[in-house]
Structures are given as structure tokens and as C-alpha cells.
Amino acid sequence: MNAFGTTSAELAERLINQIINTTHLQSSNEPVAAENLNAALAAVTGIAPRDEAEAMLAAQMVGVHWLAMDLLRKANDRALLNDAGNLAVKLLRTYTTQLEALKRYRSGGEQLVVVQHQHVNVTADQAAVQVSGGNYPAPEGRGAPSKPKEQSHAPGPITYESATSLQCPNPARNVVPVTNGAGKAPVQNARRR
Incomplete structure (x- = not known):
């Protein structure tokens, strides 16, 4: 019951029986191998289900994995390659x-x-660029990000002077030369045809 994360003895017993049926890949006359059952329960314990829904999903995952691995083993036989290999791929997905x-x-x-802010400091004296903000958390969301260095947000030596606006110098933007060179005509909207 602890391995399945449940307080229901009936559910735990049913899930164990389902795992036994799924992982017992020998003929029904042979006894269940204790090693297989222990390994399957270890896999469920490793998944660490927290409630009944997770326990059922863990049992499914163990069964799917077990069967997929057996099908991959059978795919070594040329006669079974297509069928066993295709089903194994579906189970692995x-x-x-x-x-x-x-x-x-x-x-x-x-x-x-x-969301992180990137700060770039450029100094003309040193002709070097310093980028800060590389304090990402560890991959997969594990760990906490390190605390960024305190930096002044005062404007640096970089200045911006407003230049002329970037508008099109031709106010009649919807006019292009006609292909025969006879003059100008309005551009047709291709979607209106």
C-alpha cells in the first residue's frame, strides 16, 4: 500500500495482480518469478505515486515498459521484426x-x-562588453536561481541622439511603375480577386 501511495488494500491488491499479469511473460503454467515482481514493485516505488490516480498510472507505466522491452527482444527475430518492432515503438511512445x-x-x-533581464555594460576605455543575467535555474526546473548581482540602473556612457524619422520618403507608397513603363498605377490587392 505504501508503494502505491494508497490507503486502500483492495486497490493495492488489484494493482499488484495487474502488474503480475503484465510482467509475467512466460506461459501460465510457470510460476511468477519473484525477481520480476520485486523489480516491478521497485519501479512503482521509484515513481512514488502520491494518490490512487498516480498509482494506476504507475502500474500502467510499468506494464507498458515491460511489454515494450519484451517486444524489442522479440524484434531480434527476423520473422517477428515488423510486428514486434512496430508494436514496441507504439508502446514506447x-x-x-x-x-x-x-x-x-x-x-x-x-x-x-x-523572465530575466539582461544588462549590457559597454565602456569605451576598456572596449569590453560585460553581460550579466546568466543566473538561470538548473535544467528541468531543479534548484533555485542564484541571486543576481546588484547593479545600478543609471544610464551609462552610451547616449542616443534622435535622427530623422524612418518614414518612407515617398508618400504615395501604394504606387509602383507599370510593367510596360508607361507610367504609374495603384497596386492591386491580390486578395480581392
Whole structure:
């Protein structure tokens, strides 16, 4: 029950039976291998389901992975290559989708967006550029970002002088030369045909 993150003995027993049926890839006459069951339960424990929904998803993930790996093993046989290989690929895609579903379920559908400001300081004396703001959090959202250095936001030695406006010098912008060179005609809107 602890491995499945549930207080329901009935659900835990049902999930164990489903995992046994999925991971027992031998004939039904052979007993269930304790190593397989222990490995499957270790995988569920590693996923660490927090509630019943996560427990069911963890059981599915273990079953999908186990079967996909067995199909990949069977794909070594030339006679089974197409069928076993195609089904294995579908199951591996399913497993990836299950991981994404678990991640979305655990995060409550929230996404983390980190917005950082970049400051560029240019000094004419040193002719060097310093960029700060590279204090990104660790990959995959793990860890906390380091605290940025305190910097003055006072304007630096870079100045801006307003130049002439960047408007088109030709006020009749919708006029182009006619192909035969006889004069100018308005541009047709291609969407009005």
C-alpha cells in the first residue's frame, strides 16, 4: 500500500495482480518469478505515486515498459521484426505520453516561466562588453536561481541622439511603375480577386 501511495488494500491488491499479469511473460503454467515482481514493485516505488490516480498510472507505466522491452527482444527475430518492432515503438511512445501526463498531473497543469533581464555594460576605455543575467535555474526546473548581482540602473556612457524619422520618403507608397513603363498605377490587392 505504501508503494502505491494508497490507503486502500483492495486497490493495492488489484494493482499488484495487474502488474503480475503484465510482467509475467512466460506461459501460465510457470510460476511468477519473484525477481520480476520485486523489480516491478521497485519501479512503482521509484515513481512514488502520491494518490490512487498516480498509482494506476504507475502500474500502467510499468506494464507498458515491460511489454515494450519484451517486444524489442522479440524484434531480434527476423520473422517477428515488423510486428514486434512496430508494436514496441507504439508502446514506447505511450510510455513517453504517460510520463508527460504524470508530470502535468503532479504540477496541476501549471507552467513555470522565468523572465530575466539582461544588462549590457559597454565602456569605451576598456572596449569590453560585460553581460550579466546568466543566473538561470538548473535544467528541468531543479534548484533555485542564484541571486543576481546588484547593479545600478543609471544610464551609462552610451547616449542616443534622435535622427530623422524612418518614414518612407515617398508618400504615395501604394504606387509602383507599370510593367510596360508607361507610367504609374495603384497596386492591386491580390486578395480581392
